[in-house]
Amino acid sequence: MSESKSGRGALVTGGIAAVLAFACCLGPLVLVVLGFSGAWIGNLTVLEPYRPIFIGAALIALFFAWRSIFRPAHACKPGDVCAAPQVRTAYKIAFWIVAALVLVALVFPYVPPLFY
Numbered sequence: 001m002s003e004s005k006s007g008r009g010a011l012v013t014g015g016i017a018a019v020l021a022f023a024c025c026l027g028p029l030v031l032v033v034l035g036f037s038g039a040w041i042g043n044l045t046v047l048e049p050y051r052p053i054f055i056g057a058a059l060i061a062l063f064f065a066w067r068s069i070f071r072p073a074h075a076c077k078p079g080d081v082c083a084a085p086q087v088r089t090a091y092k093i094a095f096w097i098v099a100a101l102v103l104v105a106l107v108f109p110y111v112p113p114l115f116y
Contacts, residue, residue, distance in 0.1 A: 007068030007091060014061030015098045021054035021105035023047050058102045069095050
């Protein structure tokens, strides 16, 4: 089964890009909330200039994953992994989790100013 048919590669790429997109902003906040501290946390803002690139990569990867995951089941051959209902359900759940990560990456910079 090729990666292009299952959508797994695009889904993983989208997830990694989404995590990198909010690593500059949400990463330090999460680390401080978890009890980690130190001056090194401020170095995570180095990724801020690359945030639009990561978000763009995540959106493009999500598009390709969506195209592969949400196609009709009859487009898969009977022996392919994408034809199994359990696999299709797992991919759909993973897709929506990654989509939520991308949404957080898109919205997070605009939310903190509302609280101060």
